[in-house]
Every structure is written in structure tokens, then in C-alpha cells.
Amino acid sequence: xxxQSMEELVSLCKRRGFIxxxxxxxxxLQGFYDYGPLGVELKNNIKAAWWRxxxxxxxxxxxxxASIIMHRMVLRHSGHEATFSDPMVDNRKTxxxxxxxxxxxxxxxxxxxxxxxxxxxxxxNFAALVAAMVKDPARASAALxxxxxxxxxxxxxxxxxEPRPFNMMFKTTxxxxxxxxxxxxxxxxxxxxxxxxxxxxxxxTSRRLPFGIAQIGKAFRNEITPRNFIFRVRELExxxxxxxxxxxxxxEWHEKWLAARLAWWEAQGVPREKIQILDVPREDLAHxxxxxxxxxxxxxxxxxxxxEGIANRTDFDLGSHTKxxxxxxxxxxxxxxxxxxxxxxxxxxxxxxxxxxxxxxxSAGVDRAMLAVLSEAYALETLENGTERIVLxxxxxxxxxxVAVIPLARNRPEIVEKARSVKxxxxxxxxGRILFEDSGNVGKAYRRHDEVGxxxxxxxxxxxxxxxxxxxxxxxxTVRDRDTMSQERVAIKDLANLIRERLR
RNA sequence: GCGGGAGUAGCUCAGCUGGUAGAGCGUCAGCUUCCCAAGCUGAAUGUCGCGAGUUCGAAUCUCGUCUCCCGCUCCA
Numbered sequence: 141x142x143x144q145s146m147e148e149l150v151s152l153c154k155r156r157g158f159i160x161x162x163x164x165x166x167x168x169l170q171g172f173y174d175y176g177p178l179g180v181e182l183k184n185n186i187k188a189a190w191w192r193x194x195x196x197x198x199x200x201x202x203x204x205x206a207s208i209i210m211h212r213m214v215l216r217h218s219g220h221e222a223t224f225s226d227p228m229v230d231n232r233k234t235x236x237x238x239x240x241x242x243x244x245x246x247x248x249x250x251x252x253x254x255x256x257x258x259x260x261x262x263x264x265n266f267a268a269l270v271a272a273m274v275k276d277p278a279r280a281s282a283a284l285x286x287x288x289x290x291x292x293x294x295x296x297x298x299x300x301x302e303p304r305p306f307n308m309m310f311k312t313t314x315x316x317x318x319x320x321x322x323x324x325x326x327x328x329x330x331x332x333x334x335x336x337x338x339x340x341x342x343x344x345t346s347r348r349l350p351f352g353i354a355q356i357g358k359a360f361r362n363e364i365t366p367r368n369f370i371f372r373v374r375e376l377e378x379x380x381x382x383x384x385x386x387x388x389x390x391x392e393w394h395e396k397w398l399a400a401r402l403a404w405w406e407a408q409g410v411p412r413e414k415i416q417i418l419d420v421p422r423e424d425l426a427h428x429x430x431x432x433x434x435x436x437x438x439x440x441x442x443x444x445x446x447x448e449g450i451a452n453r454t455d456f457d458l459g460s461h462t463k464x465x466x467x468x469x470x471x472x473x474x475x476x477x478x479x480x481x482x483x484x485x486x487x488x489x490x491x492x493x494x495x496x497x498x499x500x501x502x503s504a505g506v507d508r509a510m511l512a513v514l515s516e517a518y519a520l521e522t523l524e525n526g527t528e529r530i531v532l533x534x535x536x537x538x539x540x541x542x543v544a545v546i547p548l549a550r551n552r553p554e555i556v557e558k559a560r561s562v563k564x565x566x567x568x569x570x571x572g573r574i575l576f577e578d579s580g581n582v583g584k585a586y587r588r589h590d591e592v593g594x595x596x597x598x599x600x601x602x603x604x605x606x607x608x609x610x611x612x613x614x615x616x617x618t619v620r621d622r623d624t625m626s627q628e629r630v631a632i633k634d635l636a637n638l639i640r641e642r643l644r
Numbered sequence: 645g646c647g648g649g650a651g652u653a654g655c656u657c658a659g660c661u662g663g664u665a666g667a668g669c670g671u672c673a674g675c676u677u678c679c680c681a682a683g684c685u686g687a688a689u690g691u692c693g694c695g696a697g698u699u700c701g702a703a704u705c706u707c708g709u710c711u712c713c714c715g716c717u718c719c720a
Contacts, residue, residue, distance in 0.1 A: 146713085147713080150712090150713095151655065151656085152655095154654080154655080155654065155655055155670085161711075161712085164711090166694090166710090167693060167694060167709090167710045167711060168693085168710070168711045168712080169710090169711085170710085170711070170712090219720080220720070222720090228645085228717095228718085230645055230646070230717080237645070237646090237716095237717050237718070301645075301646095304645080308719085308720065328720085361719080361720090363718080363719060364645075364717080364718045364719070365645080365717075365718060365719080367713090368713090369712095372719070426720060427720065428720095441713095441714095446719095523680085525680090527680090527681075528681095529680085529681080546679090548677085548678060548679070549676085549677070549678060551674090551675075551676080552677085579671085579672085580670095580671090580681080581678055581679090581680095581681085581682070581683095582678065582679050582680070583678085583679070583680040583681055583682065584670095584680085584681045584682090585679095585680090585681090586679080586680050586681080587680070587681045588681080590680095590681095597679095599679065601677085601678090601679075602677050607677080608677075609677090618679065620679075620680085625680070627679070627680095
């Protein structure tokens with residue numbers, strides 16, 4: 141049974157070193173989290189599983205790792221600069237929030253005129269009016285109220301707050317001198333790094349349509365309300381694929397990727413029946429999308445929320461970033477681009493004519509994947525003797541620690557030595573982290589490793605070193621299974637193969 | 645950003661109408677032929693989220709601020 145509440149997960153994550161609040165010793169910073177000793181292992185394992193499935197096990201994919209800070213022209217032509225910085229106002233009476241420009245535009249002409257007059261502007265130059273209101277928010281707030289700007293929700297004149305710009309992108313200065321032209325953005329999605337490297341990848345790999353580019357990396361969004369542990373954060377990590385295909389084949393590829401992604405989640409221990417597929421309504425689609433499937437996972441406490449979006453981005457992005465747009469027959473509506481120096485085309489597989497391909501984008505959040513994987517793995521069990529144990533039933537390939545090697549007595553140098561050598565031997569297999577565990581007693585060690593999802597514990601005892609009652613057990617160890625709690629006696633010489641097989 | 649609730653040891657929490665901080669579990673060290681949070685001995689850990697104010701005196705009252713949780717809003 142998966143986790144019932146977010147709280148028990150948060151508590152376990154903190155207690156066992158998976159996830160900590162960011163900047164905690166200074167009071168914390170909203171929307172930022174740090175991954176601890178076990179968190180980083182789990183996270184790396186999730187990313188490795190994704191890369192293995194989507195890059196290594198396919199014949200139509202390449203990888204990429206683009207920089208986080210991008211030329212601001214990238215985010216301008218992608219449409220992010222315009223849509224990421226709308227000034228907003230709140231109505232204190234109704235608690236509703238509106239985009240300032242929409243709010244004023246929706247008023248009667250006389251009211252619009254009164255707002256403009258109060259700001260010393262004219263309605264004709266609407267952009268200048270909005271700019272003036274952003275520049276002098278106190279005056280703007282008064283103008284909205286005095287002009288009688290009504291709230292569409294209540295139909296009454298609102299008690300309007302000062303307009304505040306909501307810059308969803310993190311802006312930063314580039315180079316030591318901060319002037320108006322020396323700024324850039326931290327990318328709000330990794331996707332743009334793929335689009336801007338499309339030509340480089342095509343030229344350096346001799347790829348033909350259809351093919352995709354995969355990337356895992358950090359992205360930054362100044363979320364208004366970071367909330368719900370690592371579900372909505374301001375610094376996140378994305379696992380994104382941009383899959384390029386010929387127009388007309390995009391819808392078929394969209395369906396194929398939907399199936400492929402659901403299968404991947406299943407393999408990570410997030411079952412199909414816990415995911416709902418949302419065919420995003422047209423009016424909710426992002427500016428670049430023709431159709432999007434949102435995979436909605438049933439998070440504890442939160443209910444069904446997005447874990448991955450699979451979007452058909454058409455030819456919008458490459459079309460936006462390419463030069464010579466007018467001669468390429470784009471289907472998407474894009475802004476003119478006088479800045480790009482590259483033509484982002486590839487040969488059509490049938491006609492061999494240069495075209496801007498369509499793009500299917502499966503985009504998953506690493507942090508949300510962590511949350512889902514942990515939620516599904518979490519179990520609180522009541523044992524036969526009436527005691528309880530918490531166990532993370534993580535798939536072995538995701539477990540932060542693969543095997544814990546435990547000396548039964550730590551005041552016996554021979555046992556400790558033997559345990560260390562077994563640890564080294566297993567570590568050399570390259571399966572991941574093997575931990576030498578000598579704290580507490582063996583029972584506590586077992587329970588501790590249940591709680592962090594270690595699939596196997598290997599215990600070295602007096603029999604192992606030939607000091608037990610049964611000489612036949614010399615050079616054998618106990619292998620204890622996380623899920624069944626069962627134990628078996630295994631010769632050390634067979635241990636490596638056994639562990640390797642079971643961790644597969 | 646709005647409304648509600650909360651913040652005391654690593655975790656869960658107690659601490660009255662103000663009088664200088666505690667428990668359980670965990671952690672660490674030692675002992676124990678020790679296989680399912682066993683036992684015994686010992687130890688460490690808190691600017692009571694942070695900052696002001698009121699007071700002779702604040703974990704406790706007031707204000708501000710940060711963070712977390714819930715509901716709105718937002719999530720291109």
C-alpha cells in the first residue's frame with residue numbers, strides 16, 4: 141500500500157537523508173530542496189533508468205547536455221519572454237487575481253478612459269498605459285479603484301492591489317558589468333537547448349527523420365506558489381525528449397510515445413492504474429501545443445496531478461528559431477525572426493526536400509518522479525509479532541543502496557575484516573552503492589535498511605569465520621531479503637552471481 | 645498574493661494564568677557467540693524558526709519576518 145500522506149513521506153525523507161529543505165539553517169528558502177546522501181543516489185538511479193530506456197535501448201535517439209543560461213533571444217523567440225512576465229493584480233474583496241492588461245481591457249470604454257486619465261496616459265497607446273501602471277504601482281492601484289474597475293467575478297468595483305510583475309523566468313547578469321544588454325535567463329525548460337542545437341546534432345550525427353534528442357537537466361521557474369514538498373519547486377530537473385518527425389506522422393508518434401512513457405513508469409514501480417491520461421482541453425494548451433497528454437499520477441494528499449506532459453509542439457519551436465521562415469511553409473503561427481543565423485531544416489524522408497519537422501515532446505520531472513516512486517514504494521507493515529516496520533519496496537535498480545554488509549559482532553576483528561572484504565568484493569561488481577553497516581545491532585540494521593529500500597542485507601557471523609558451531613558453514617553468509625524478510629545461507633564464492641542476478 | 649493552522653533535540657511531541665527546557669524513539673561510544681528496531685552502561689544534541697517590543701524576567705504576551713501544512717489563486 142503506497143504512502144497515505146505527504147507528511148509521512150516528508151518525515152522519512154528528512155530522517156533518512158533523502159531530501160532536505162533548501163538553505164535550512166538560515167530558515168529555509170521556499171521552493172528549493174536539497175537531495176541528501178540517499179536522495180542523490182535515488183535521483184541518479186531514476187535518471188539513469190530514463191536515459192537507458194530512452195537513449196541506449198532505442199536506435200532513433202541522441203543525447204545532449206546544453207547550458208542552463210541561454211541567449212535571451214532564445215527565450216524571446218520561444219515565446220517565453222512575452223508570456224512569462226505578465227503584471228497581475230488581486231482583488232482583496234473577491235480574492236481573485238487577474239492579468240492587469242486583461243482586467244483593464246475587459247472594462248467599459250468610459251472606465252478604461254478613467255484609468256488612462258488617472259495615469260496620465262491614453263487608452264489608444266495601451267502598452268504604454270500598462271507600462272506606466274507597472275512603473276507606478278501605488279498610483280495604478282488607486283487609479284483602478286477610483287476609475288471603478290469592476291471584478292468580472294462579483295460584478296462589483298474591486299479593492300485592487302498594486303500591480304506586480306510576475307517574472308516567471310530567473311534573470312541574471314552575464315559578465316562583470318551589469319548594463320541593460322548584459323542579462324540572460326536561466327532556462328525555464330531544457331527543451332530550448334535541444335531546439336537551438338537541432339542543426340548541430342543533425343550535422344554531427346547524420347540522423348534522418350524520425351529521430352529524437354534526449355536531455356536531462358535543471359530548469360528554473362519563479363513559481364508564484366511553490367507548494368507541496370518537491371511537487372512544485374522553483375529549481376527543478378527535467379527529463380525531456382524532443383522527437384522530430386515528418387508532418388503528418390506526428391499524431392501517430394504522439395500515441396507511440398504515450399504508450400512508451402506509460403510502460404517506463406510501470407517499470408519504475410508506478411503502475412498504469414495509478415496514472416490517468418488527461419487529453420488537455422484546447423483552451424488550456426500552451427502557446428506552442430497542438431495537443432497534449434498530461435499523465436496524472438495519484439499523489440498522496442494531492443490527488444491526481446501532473447507527473448509528465450507529452451506535447452505535440454508541431455513546427456512551432458524550430459519554426460520560431462529558424463531563419464527564412466516565410467519560405468518554409470510553417471503550419472504554426474510564429475513571430476518573425478530577424479536574429480537567427482541558421483536554417484533549422486532536415487530532409488523530408490519521402491521527398492528529400494528541406495522541411496521544418498514536427499516535434500513530439502515527452503517531458504517528465506525528475507523531482508516529481510522521485511515523489512511518485514517514493515510514494516509507491518512506501519509501505520507501513522504490521523508484522524506477525526505485532527510490531528510495525530516501514531519498508532520502501534523500491535525496484536532494485538532504483539534502490540539507493542543495493543546491499544548492506546553487516547558484521548554480526550563489531551568487537552570481533554575477524555568478523556569485521558571479513559565483512560569489509562565482502563563489501564569490497566560486491567562493490568567491485570559496479571552495481572551501485574554497497575554499504576558497510578556496523579551500527580547498532582543486526583535487527584536494527586535490517587529495519588534501517590528496510591526503511592531506505594536496500595534490497596539485500598548480507599550478514600557475516602561466527603560461522604563465516606569458522607568460529608561457529610558448524611564448521612560446514614565456514615565462508616558462508618546470511619542473505620536477507622527486504623520484501624520477504626526471509627534468510628538463506630550462501631557461500632561467499634556464490635554471492636556475487638546471486639546478487640548480480642537478483643538486482644537485475 | 646489572500647484566508648486558516650503550525651514552527652520546542654535527528655524524528656514524534658509535552659511544557660498551565662510569563663520565573664531561564666523535558667519525554668519517548670533515534671544517534672554516538674563501550675560491553676555482550678548479538679539474525680529482525682534485543683539487553684546493559686555511558687554520552688552528545690536546542691540561541692524554543694528569526695528579529696524587535698512589553699516586562700525585573702518571554703518558549704509562553706504583542707508586532708514584524710521566514711518556513712511548513714490546508715483552502716483559494718497561480719502553474720506560460
